[in-house]
Amino acid sequence: MPTIVFVSPKGGAGKTTSSLVLAEQLARSADVTVIDADPNRPIESWAKGGAKPERLHVVADADEENIIERIEEAAARTPFVIVDLEGTASKIVVMAVSQADFVIVPTQGSQLDAEQAGRAFRVIQQQEKMVQRRVPGYRLPYSVLLTRTNSAIRTRTLAHIEKGLVAAGVPVFDTELNEREAFRAMFSFRQPLAGLNPAEVANVDKAVANAEDFAREVIAALRGAQQQAQEVQA
Amino acid sequence: MNERVSPFGDLGDFAPAPPKVKPEHRDVVEEVAAQNGFPSRQAPKPAAQVPTPAAPAQEKEQLPSRRKVTGRSEQINIKTTFAAKKRLMEISVERDMPLGEVLEQALAALEKSWSEGT
Numbered sequence: 001m002p003t004i005v006f007v008s009p010k011g012g013a014g015k016t017t018s019s020l021v022l023a024e025q026l027a028r029s030a031d032v033t034v035i036d037a038d039p040n041r042p043i044e045s046w047a048k049g050g051a052k053p054e055r056l057h058v059v060a061d062a063d064e065e066n067i068i069e070r071i072e073e074a075a076a077r078t079p080f081v082i083v084d085l086e087g088t089a090s091k092i093v094v095m096a097v098s099q100a101d102f103v104i105v106p107t108q109g110s111q112l113d114a115e116q117a118g119r120a121f122r123v124i125q126q127q128e129k130m131v132q133r134r135v136p137g138y139r140l141p142y143s144v145l146l147t148r149t150n151s152a153i154r155t156r157t158l159a160h161i162e163k164g165l166v167a168a169g170v171p172v173f174d175t176e177l178n179e180r181e182a183f184r185a186m187f188s189f190r191q192p193l194a195g196l197n198p199a200e201v202a203n204v205d206k207a208v209a210n211a212e213d214f215a216r217e218v219i220a221a222l223r224g225a226q227q228q229a230q231e232v233q234a
Numbered sequence: 235m236n237e238r239v240s241p242f243g244d245l246g247d248f249a250p251a252p253p254k255v256k257p258e259h260r261d262v263v264e265e266v267a268a269q270n271g272f273p274s275r276q277a278p279k280p281a282a283q284v285p286t287p288a289a290p291a292q293e294k295e296q297l298p299s300r301r302k303v304t305g306r307s308e309q310i311n312i313k314t315t316f317a318a319k320k321r322l323m324e325i326s327v328e329r330d331m332p333l334g335e336v337l338e339q340a341l342a343a344l345e346k347s348w349s350e351g352t
Contacts, residue, residue, distance in 0.1 A: 001248055009272075028240035030248060064276040079248040090275040094267040098259065123270050130262045212241050219242055226247075 002222045003071055003081040005100040007124070010116035011087030014106040014147030016042045017183050018214070019084040022104075024192045025215035026080050027056040033074035037062040037096065038086040042187070049190020056192075064092045071099040089119060097127055102225055103142035104218070106177070109149055109158030114165075117144065121170060137232035141225045145214070146176040151206070173221075175213040182207030306334040 004022070006015040019034065020043060026032045036043040036058060044060035052058065057078060062070045067083075074081040083096045097103060103124050107117040121142070128140040144165055149158060165172050177183070185201040186193060193211055198204045267273065314322075326333050 001250065025240075025242070026245070029242050030245040031250075064274060076250055079245065079250050088275060089270070089272045091263070091267045091272055092274075092276070094263050094270075094272050097266075098263050119270060123266055123272065126266050126269065127262065130266065131259055134259065215242060219245070222248070 001075065001079060002101040002226070003075055003083065003099055004102045004104060004218070004222075005083040005085070005096045006104050006106060007085060007093055007097060007120045008087055008106055008113075008117060009089040009093070009119050010113055013087060013108055013113055013117075014145070014177060015087060016084050017186070018104070018106045018145055018147060018177050019043070019082050020046065020186065021177065021183065021193065021211045022215055022218060023056055023080075023082050024053060024194070025211050026082075026219075027053045030080055031055045031057065031078035032080040032082060033057045033059055033078045035062050035067075035070055035074060035081065035083045036060045037067055037070075037092060038084055039063075040086070043084055046187055046190050051191045051195045053192055064090075064095065067092055067095050068099055071096065093120075094123055094127070097124060097140070098131075100140065102218075102222055103140065104145050105142060106145045106147045107161075108147055109155060109161055111157065111161070114161045139225070139228060139232075141171075141221065141228075143171040143173050143221060145173050148179045149176040151178040151180075151210075173214070173217050175210070175217045177214060178207075178210050180207040180210065302332055304332055304334060306332070
């Protein structure tokens with residue numbers, strides 16, 4: 001059921017990496033469709049490597065005209081749908097958000113990234129508010145995922161940004177996606193994390209543990225959202 | 235690398251949605267996109283651009299022409315009386331005969347009458 005949309009109007013925030021990381025983890029126990037709505041089709045070319053997990057399906061023909069249909073079709077087929085969008089402020093982003101059950105906003109710990117992430121929050125919040133007028137009880141939960149963070153050092157800028165987000169009432173995942181060679185190697189070897197060779201790529205185990213923590217937190221958030229939705233209906 | 239057991243346990247509580255179509259509030263999408271500066275960035279499909287220049291290929295309708303190709307290309311400018319000019323024009327119109335042909339036939343008739351007369 002849950003459609004998870006990764007949004008960031010800024011490129012390079014980690015949308016594709018974090019959506020693929022999440023998809024791989026979920027595909028260990030469930031069927032997942034990834035809708036690659038980035039015109040560069042990075043996930044499609046990753047899948048062409050031939051190492052795609054069996055329960056991970058890729059849809060790569062989504063554009064502004066058919067994105068809503070593609071999401072509906074995928075949601076009827078597989079329990080999880082993940083939408084990876086291009087890093088621009090474009091209408092397809094708003095369309096995908098309108099179909100989301102949960103939105104993840106990946107953000108690097110820089111001021112520039114955080115400012116662009118702010119645009120994403122405004123879109124999500126306004127969408128929620130406007131639909132609420134017609135569908136009372138409608139909720140569009142979202143959370144920030146801090147990406148490419150250093151696992152050992154916490155920069156002051158990152159601390160400042162996180163503090164700002166929390167103060168503004170923006171939900172932030174406890175798990176951060178760390179800067180890891182393994183997350184880049186997924187694309188250069190066209191392999192899932194689990195398929196990387198630890199002899200060739202450093203700290204694969206740490207990247208896997210990081211991915212599992214992230215997925216666990218997302219699942220918990222989805223369960224929370226699902227429960228809340230049921231309470232509203234009841 | 236061997237596949238490890240999934241740490242997430244059973245995810246069976248997340249089922250594919252039986253066509254639970256989300257309220258597709260198209261106008262909300264339009265408004266949110268416009269207000270926050272998220273314009274459409276999709277290039278128009280090439281098919282949509284084609285039909286405009288196709289039209290001028292059709293030729294403009296031609297007016298009927300009164301011009302006759304006779305092979306006569308010499309011009310004479312003659313001073314005459316109004317009556318003679320009028321008669322010349324009348325014969326040309328009545329017989330549907332170019333002025334040049336009327337002149338040729340008139341000359342031929344004149345020469346014939348002269349030869350008969352002598």
